Amino acid sequence: MPTSHFAATPQPPYYAVIFTSCRTEADAGYGETAARMEELARAVPGYLGIESARGADGFGITVSYWSSESAIAEWKRHLEHQAAQARGKREWYAHFEIRVAKVERAHSGPPPVHDQNVSGT
Amino acid sequence: MPTSHFAATPQPPYYAVIFTSCRTEADAGYGETAARMEELARAVPGYLGIESARGADGFGITVSYWSSESAIAEWKRHLEHQAAQARGKREWYAHFEIRVAKVERAHSGPPPVHDQNVSGT
Numbered sequence: 280m281p282t283s284h285f286a287a288t289p290q291p292p293y294y295a296v297i298f299t300s301c302r303t304e305a306d307a308g309y310g311e312t313a314a315r316m317e318e319l320a321r322a323v324p325g326y327l328g329i330e331s332a333r334g335a336d337g338f339g340i341t342v343s344y345w346s347s348e349s350a351i352a353e354w355k356r357h358l359e360h361q362a363a364q365a366r367g368k369r370e371w372y373a374h375f376e377i378r379v380a381k382v383e384r385a386h387s388g389p390p391p392v393h394d395q396n397v398s399g400t
Numbered sequence: 401m402p403t404s405h406f407a408a409t410p411q412p413p414y415y416a417v418i419f420t421s422c423r424t425e426a427d428a429g430y431g432e433t434a435a436r437m438e439e440l441a442r443a444v445p446g447y448l449g450i451e452s453a454r455g456a457d458g459f460g461i462t463v464s465y466w467s468s469e470s471a472i473a474e475w476k477r478h479l480e481h482q483a484a485q486a487r488g489k490r491e492w493y494a495h496f497e498i499r500v501a502k503v504e505r506a507h508s509g510p511p512p513v514h515d516q517n518v519s520g521t
Contacts, residue, residue: 284422284459285420286497295416297463297503299451301405301406330420330461332459332461333453334453336405338453340453340461342418342420342461342463372509374508374509375508375510376506376508377508378409378505378506379504380416380504381501381502381504382500382501383502384499384500385498385499387496387498388493389489389493
């Protein structure tokens with residue numbers, strides 16, 4: 280199981296940027312840019328991790344995690360990120376929604392050794 | 401473009417439950433239960449919407465939106481939901497993470513008529 284898909288976030292509180300999007304069929308440069316943005320984001324102080332999924336129908340959700348609002352603001356100001364966002368709006372996304380949220384509590388399951396007594400949601 | 405994938409949430413603040421998961425290969429009952437849970441959640445007062453994406457690799461993200469913490473608590477207490485969660489832990493999910501977050505601000509783009517002057521992230 281690719282558990283590396285999960286972000287190893289610390290105890291709350293921290294911040295989440297929830298980006299939901301519907302892709303166009305334009306694909307040129309998209310994969311390379313997405314990989315580059317993840318690489319750049321990792322270098323921003325306060326970056327905590329990212330989780331991403333996209334279905335075959337083109338609808339996707341990416342959640343990035345940050346230690347503070349100021350870390351998010353720094354990432355937003357990054358010039359190469361701004362250029363990628365502009366291109367995303369022109370070419371890659373038919374529509375998107377961005378929500379900035381403060382994570383207040385978190386839990387997980389099941390543990391690596393399968394245990395039916397995991398505490399609940 | 402399937403814009404119906406997007407949740408029509410109100411102005412913040414409101415709450416988001418971010419559920420990231422990695423599926424097992426066990427599929428029996430999964431689709432029916434997921435559809436039933438969405439139907440039940442819609443009937444809970446304070447439910448605002450849901451967005452969901454899962455890639456071919458089994459990693460998925462579902463974000464449900466709620467007007468308040470008490471709406472989330474009511475959904476958590478729902479008996480049929482609790483039974484589905486227990487089965488999910490036993491059969492359908494290799495691992496999951498749940499984060500409860502307060503959405504503080506939100507914006508979207510591009511508009512339905514493609515316009516390069518959409519205001520930024």
